Amino acid sequence: MRSDICVEKPLEAVSVSPAVDAVFSYFGKEIFHHEPAGTSMETLWLPQGKLLDVMRFLRRSEHGFDMLFDLHAVDERLRRHRPTGLGQVGFSVFYQLVSLRTGRDLMIKVGVDEAAPKLPSITAIWPAANWYEREVYDMFGIVFEGHPCLKRLLMPPGWQGHPLRKDYAARATEHGPYILTPRKQDEQQAQLRFVPEEWGLARGNGQRDYMFLNFGPNHPSAHGAFRLVLQLDGEEVLDCVPDIGYHHRGAEKMAERQSWHSYIPYTDRIDYTGGVVNNLPYLLALEALGDIPVPQRAQTIRVMLTELFRITSHLLFFGTYVQDLGAMTPVFFTFTDRQKAYGIIEAITGFRMHPAWFRIGGVAADLPKGWDALVEDFLAWMPKRLDEYQKTMMENATLRERAQHVAAYTSEQALEWGVTGPNLRATGFDFDARRDRPYSGYENFSFEVPLGKNGDVFDRGMMRLEEMRQSLRIIAQCLKHMPSGAIRADHPLSTPPARERMKTDIETLIRHFQQISWGARMPVGESMQMIEATKGLNSYYIISDGGTMSYRTRIRTPSFAHLQQIPEVMRGGFVPDMVAHIASIDFVMADVDR
Amino acid sequence: MSVFSLPAVQAILPQLMSIAWGIGKALIVLFGVVICGAYMSLVERRVLGLWQDRYGPNRVGPFGLFQLVADMLKIFFKEDWIPPFADKFLFVLAPLVAMGTMILAFMVIPVTPDLGVADLNIGVLFFMAMAGLAVYAVLLGGYASGNKYALLGVARSAAQSLSYEVFLGLSMMGVVARAGSFDLRTIVLSQQGLWNIIPQFFGFIAFLIAGIAVVHRHPFDQPEAEQELADGYHIEYGGMKWGMFFVGEYVGIILISAMIVTLFFGGWLGPFSVVPPFVWFALKTGAFMLFFILIRASVPRPRYDQVMILSWQYLLPLTLVNLIITGAVLLWVGGAA
Numbered sequence: 057m058r059s060d061i062c063v064e065k066p067l068e069a070v071s072v073s074p075a076v077d078a079v080f081s082y083f084g085k086e087i088f089h090h091e092p093a094g095t096s097m098e099t100l101w102l103p104q105g106k107l108l109d110v111m112r113f114l115r116r117s118e119h120g121f122d123m124l125f126d127l128h129a130v131d132e133r134l135r136r137h138r139p140t141g142l143g144q145v146g147f148s149v150f151y152q153l154v155s156l157r158t159g160r161d162l163m164i165k166v167g168v169d170e171a172a173p174k175l176p177s178i179t180a181i182w183p184a185a186n187w188y189e190r191e192v193y194d195m196f197g198i199v200f201e202g203h204p205c206l207k208r209l210l211m212p213p214g215w216q217g218h219p220l221r222k223d224y225a226a227r228a229t230e231h232g233p234y235i236l237t238p239r240k241q242d243e244q245q246a247q248l249r250f251v252p253e254e255w256g257l258a259r260g261n262g263q264r265d266y267m268f269l270n271f272g273p274n275h276p277s278a279h280g281a282f283r284l285v286l287q288l289d290g291e292e293v294l295d296c297v298p299d300i301g302y303h304h305r306g307a308e309k310m311a312e313r314q315s316w317h318s319y320i321p322y323t324d325r326i327d328y329t330g331g332v333v334n335n336l337p338y339l340l341a342l343e344a345l346g347d348i349p350v351p352q353r354a355q356t357i358r359v360m361l362t363e364l365f366r367i368t369s370h371l372l373f374f375g376t377y378v379q380d381l382g383a384m385t386p387v388f389f390t391f392t393d394r395q396k397a398y399g400i401i402e403a404i405t406g407f408r409m410h411p412a413w414f415r416i417g418g419v420a421a422d423l424p425k426g427w428d429a430l431v432e433d434f435l436a437w438m439p440k441r442l443d444e445y446q447k448t449m450m451e452n453a454t455l456r457e458r459a460q461h462v463a464a465y466t467s468e469q470a471l472e473w474g475v476t477g478p479n480l481r482a483t484g485f486d487f488d489a490r491r492d493r494p495y496s497g498y499e500n501f502s503f504e505v506p507l508g509k510n511g512d513v514f515d516r517g518m519m520r521l522e523e524m525r526q527s528l529r530i531i532a533q534c535l536k537h538m539p540s541g542a543i544r545a546d547h548p549l550s551t552p553p554a555r556e557r558m559k560t561d562i563e564t565l566i567r568h569f570q571q572i573s574w575g576a577r578m579p580v581g582e583s584m585q586m587i588e589a590t591k592g593l594n595s596y597y598i599i600s601d602g603g604t605m606s607y608r609t610r611i612r613t614p615s616f617a618h619l620q621q622i623p624e625v626m627r628g629g630f631v632p633d634m635v636a637h638i639a640s641i642d643f644v645m646a647d648v649d650r
Numbered sequence: 651m652s653v654f655s656l657p658a659v660q661a662i663l664p665q666l667m668s669i670a671w672g673i674g675k676a677l678i679v680l681f682g683v684v685i686c687g688a689y690m691s692l693v694e695r696r697v698l699g700l701w702q703d704r705y706g707p708n709r710v711g712p713f714g715l716f717q718l719v720a721d722m723l724k725i726f727f728k729e730d731w732i733p734p735f736a737d738k739f740l741f742v743l744a745p746l747v748a749m750g751t752m753i754l755a756f757m758v759i760p761v762t763p764d765l766g767v768a769d770l771n772i773g774v775l776f777f778m779a780m781a782g783l784a785v786y787a788v789l790l791g792g793y794a795s796g797n798k799y800a801l802l803g804v805a806r807s808a809a810q811s812l813s814y815e816v817f818l819g820l821s822m823m824g825v826v827a828r829a830g831s832f833d834l835r836t837i838v839l840s841q842q843g844l845w846n847i848i849p850q851f852f853g854f855i856a857f858l859i860a861g862i863a864v865v866h867r868h869p870f871d872q873p874e875a876e877q878e879l880a881d882g883y884h885i886e887y888g889g890m891k892w893g894m895f896f897v898g899e900y901v902g903i904i905l906i907s908a909m910i911v912t913l914f915f916g917g918w919l920g921p922f923s924v925v926p927p928f929v930w931f932a933l934k935t936g937a938f939m940l941f942f943i944l945i946r947a948s949v950p951r952p953r954y955d956q957v958m959i960l961s962w963q964y965l966l967p968l969t970l971v972n973l974i975i976t977g978a979v980l981l982w983v984g985g986a987a
Contacts, residue, residue: 269798277877291802291954380877382869382951388702448948454869455950631802632953635878 073098075119075162082113089141095344095583096597097152097163101141104175107166111181114153114162121153121162122471124178125586126595126612127188129196131222133170135601137580146170147196151178152584152597152612156471156480156487163584168198177203184474187620195220205255210301210649213247219309226306226313250285255297257287266294273302277380277635280645284622284638291631296623300616303645311609315575316342317416319606323596324410326611327647329369330590331401333362335414337587337596338609340495342416345583345600346549346576352539354418355497360431360534361401361413362496363527367438368397369590370520370527373642377517378449380639381458386449393441400430416576417550418543431535438528446521450514459514463625463637466511473624474617477592478519479641483511489588496587501530513633516640549576575604591615591642611650615643676757676767683756687900692717694900694943701947728889736886737794744791745887745894748784752865752901755780759908760835762918762927773834774826777909778819781864785811787898788866788873792883803882806954807866807873813961814863814870820969821856824849824976825913838917845916849979852972854914856965861910863957865902868946872954907938 071092072080079100080088089101102110114120129149132142142148145167154161168175177200178185189200190209197218200206208215217224225231250268252259260266267288272278281302287295307326311319323334336358343350350358371394375387398408403424405411413420449455465475467485480487488505490498506522508515544551552571553564578600586595592614601607618641626634659666692707696714699706708714732741758773760766770776785807792804826832828849829840837846847854863870874882884895911917911934918927952960 267798267801269802275880277880290805378950382875382877383949384698384868385702385947388704392703449950452950454952457956458950458953630953630955632875632878 073119073160073162075114075117075121075160076100078117078119079110079113082117083110091139091141095341095581097161097584099141099150099163099165101139101165101167104166104168107164108176108178108181110164111151111178114164115181119160121155121160122157123154123474123476124151124182124184124188125154125161125474125593126150126152126597126610127178127185127192128597128610129168129192129198129220130599130608131196131220132167134222135599135607137601139165141165141167143167147173147198149175149192149198150597152595156485156492159492173197174199174201176201177206179203183472184617184620187616194218197221207254208301210304212244212301214244219306226309250297252287255285257295257297261289264289271296271634273299277638279376279638279643282619282643282645282648284634286631286634288631293626293629293631293634296626296634298619298622300619300645300648302649304649305646307650308609308611311606313605315604316578316606317575319609320414321410321412323611324412325646326613326650327369327589327591327594327615327644328409329365329372329644330647331361331365331368331409332358332405332411332413333365333369333587333589334594335412336362336496337585337589337594338598339414339416340587341583341585341596341598342578343545343550344585345581345598346416346547346578348417348545348547348550350417350496350545351542352497353541354543354545356534356538357404357419357423357543358414358496359498359501360531360538361404361411363530363534364397364401366527366590367524368394368401369642370524371397373520374445374517377520377639377642378455380635381455383449383452383455386445389441389445393438396434396437400427400434403427403430415544415550417545417547422543423538428535428538431531435528435532435535439525442521442524450518450521456514458632458636459517459640460512461510462513462633463629463640464510464512465621465625469624470511470621473621475592475621476614476617477588477590478523479511479516479592479618481505482508482515482519484509489586489593493586495585501533503527503529513636513640516642520642549578577602577604586612589614591644591647592618613647613650615641615645615647618643619648672767675765678765679756679759679761679767680753683753683901683904684897686904687897688718688722690900690903690939691721691896693939694946697940697943698947701944722893725890725893730889730891733796733886735796737796740790740794741886742891744787744794745891745898747790748787748898749894749901751780751784751787752898752905755784755905756901756908758834759905759912760838760917761908761931765928766835769833769835771831771833774822774832774837777834778815781818782811782815784864784898784902785815787895788883791887791895792873795883795886797886799879799881799885800883803873803875803879803885806875806879807883810863810866810870810872810954810957810961813958814860817856817961817966817969818860818864820966820973821853821860822913823969823973824853827973827976827980834912834917838912838919841916841919845919846914850914850972850976852968853976854910856969856972857913858910859960859965861906862942862945863961865899865906867899867903867942869949869951870957871951872957875951875954877951903939903942904935907935907942910938911935 076090087103087106091099129147132138132148133146147168147170149166149168151164166175175198177189187209189203190206192198193200193206194208194211195218252268269286269288270283271286272283273281283299285297285299286293307322310322320335323338324331326334371390375390378386402408404427405413467483470480470483484507486505486507491505503526506519508519552568558564558568580600580602582599584595584597586593594614595612597610598606599608625637692714696706707717710716710720732738755777757767758770758776788807789804792800825837825846829837866873884892887895911931915934918931920930
C-alpha cells in the first residue's frame, strides 16, 4: 500500500485543512463560515461575490484540488435545522472539490436567493461544471450567469417546473392528469429536433455541408437510451453533442419520500449492472451519520458481494466492448461466466441483478450453507477464462489496431472532466478508493491496483480484465478469512428491538412499531461517502433533517462525468472510433440520468 | 398424329431436347443455389450457436430444420413497406439487383463434368462483371433509402468494392495464365494432377480476402457494420425486400466458395474415383462456406480505413508480384519446352 496517499483525518474537533488555511490567509477569514470535516467533507460557506475568486484560487494554489467531484444544490426552504452559514436564503449550491493525488477534499457552499436564484458559472474554471450547472438549472431553476449553453439537461426542453424544488410535487397523483394530444406530441417532437446553431456548430465550411447524424437514442451501440448528435464531415467526427435524460427517473427526488430503509432498492437501480455495489455508499453514509457500527462479518460479506458484482459488471462490459469492436462471440462466453457469478449471488441473496440485500448496519441474512463451495467453484473457473479472453481478444492484432491509441486522453484531461475509476487508471493515474480511501474493511485485503499507460480504448479494456483478476483475489481472501459473528449491527437505528423484549415492554413495542411502520429517524446532519463502484467513483451525499426520510440525497455517479467528456475525446475521430470509445467507457444510462 | 412425327420437328428434335436439358440444368442450379442460400441462414445460426456455447434455432422440426419455413412465412406476410421519403423505383430495384447478380454469376460455375449452366469462354470475366454490378445493389439501395446511416454505408461500400475488385480480378489472373483460358471448365481441367492452391497460393489468399470483401461478409462487412451503422445500406428495408438482400448475401457466399473451389481447389476433381464429382464439389464448397461463418464468429472487425490500407498497401502488391512470378515461371517453363 502506498503511504503518501491517505485521508487526512482531523485530529482535533475544529481543525482547518491547509487548503482552507491558505484561503483564509489570502481572502481573510471573516467572510467565510467554516465547518470542520465530520461525516461529510470539510465545508466552507462563502458569499456569492467571492465564488469565482475562491474557485480560481483553489484550482491553482499549491493546496488546490485536481477535480471538481460534484456540484449540486439543496432547496433549504423547508429545512428545520438550517446550517449556520446559510443565512436567510432559500437555496444553497455545493461544490465538492477533491484532490485524488493527496487525498484531500473540500466542499464549497454558496447560498442562493429564492427570489432571483442566480450564481456566476464556474465553467471557465472547471469545465466539468458544465453539465452539473445545467442539471442544477434544470432541477432547481438556479441560473448560472456566463454558462456557455444553459439549457435543461435531464428533463425535456419544454418541461414546466423544477423537479427537485420542495414545492414540486413528487407523486404523479398530485399533478393533473397527463394527456398527450397529437399536437402536444408534435410540439415535443419539434423540440427534440437538433438545431446546430443552438450548440454553436456550423452547418458547413463554405465548400461543403456537414452531416448531422443522430446516434441514438435507439442505436445498438449507444448502450441504452443515449443520444449523441454527431457533426460529420464524411466519417470524421468534427464535434458531437451528447443528449441525456431519456432514462431519468428522479431517483434523488424519490429519496425524499422514502424511508431510510425503503430507499435501498432504488439505489440498486442507479447503476443497474452493479447491484448491491450501489447500496454500499448509501448505507456507509447513513451508518456514519447514525454512528452505527457494522460487524466484521457483515463488512466482509459486503466486500465479497461487491467484488462479485464488480466481476459481473466487468464481464458485461468486456463482452459488449469486444462486440462493439466487431467480435461477436465473446459476449456469449462472458454471459456464461456471469451466469455462474449470478448463481452465487442468487444463492446468497435470493435475487440476481438487484438484490437490495445490504441493510443499514449489515446485510439482510447470513450466508447460506454451502456458499463456500460455490465460491470455490467460481474461483477455479474464472482465471482460465480471463486468460482465454486476453489471449484471443486483447492479443488479437485486429483488435489492437482498432483499440490502441484510439480515443486516448491524459490523466490531466481525465481529472479535468471528473473521469474516475478504471478509465482514470487507464491513463496511469494511481488512485483506487478501495486502497486510498478504504471503506467497509478494504484495508484488510491485499490486492493490486492495475494501471494503464496510454489511456486509450485498449487500456480501458485491459483495466477491466486485470481488475477482475484482482477481484477474484479479494473474493478468495473473503472465502479464506470470513469472520464469524453477527451480520447486523445491534443498534436502535438499524435493527428493531428483539421480539421477546417487545412482548414484555410497552416502550419497546412502541419503538418496534415505529421502526417498522415509519422507519428509523436518522440524527440531524450531513454525510458523504464515496466508493469505488464498478464504473468509477460513486458517492452519496445525504442530508438528514432528523426525519424518517432524507431531506436531500445527492447521488454522484461516474457515468455522468464520463459521458460529458465524450466530445473532448472524440473530436477528429472516425465513427468506428467513436463506437469503440463509447464501448470502452462502460456506462449505463440509468447511472447517468438517475 | 403427333407433332413429333413431323419431319421438320424430327429434324430439330435433338436441338429441342438439348435446349430443354439446358433449361433443366439451369433450373436445377438455380433452385439448388437459392435453396442452399436460404438454408444457409439456418446453418449459420446453428453453427454459430455451436461455437458460441448455445443452441441456436432448434425448435421448429427436427434439429430446427423447418426454421426456414417459419422464417419464410413470416417474411412473406410482413408488410411490404416503402419509406415515404424513399426513391420508390430504385428502392425496389436494389434488392432485385443484389440477388439477381449473385445468382446470374453462378451460371458460369462448372459444378460437375455434366452439370453447369453455361461454359462461357469469358467465364472469369462474366463473374467479374456480375460482382461489379452487385455494387449497384448497395449503391442504389442505400441511396434510395434516404437515410443517413444508409448513406454512410453506401460510401463505405463504394470505396471498398472498387478497391477490392481491382485485385479480385488480378488475383485470378495467375490461374488464368496457367490454364491459358478464361473458361472455368478449362481451368478446372487444367488442375488435374496439381490443384492451383499450391502454385497459386498467394493468388488464393488475395482472392479469399477479396471475395469476403466483395460479398461484404464479416470482417469486411463495413457497409452494414451493425455496431457502427446499424445495418447500413439496408437499414430501411424490411420484409421480402430485405429477405432478398439477405438471400443474396448467402448466395454470394456460396458463389465465392464455389469460385475458390473452381479456381484453386480443382472444382469437382478428387482423389477417389468412387466418390462422384458432385460430392467433391459440394464438400469443398461446403467447407469454405463454413469457413466464412467461422471467420465471422472469431475475429473482430478492423476499422474501415484499415481495410483500405490492407487492400492497397498489402494485397495489391501481393497479387502483382504473384502475377509477375507466375508469368515468369510460365515463360521459363514454356521456353524450355
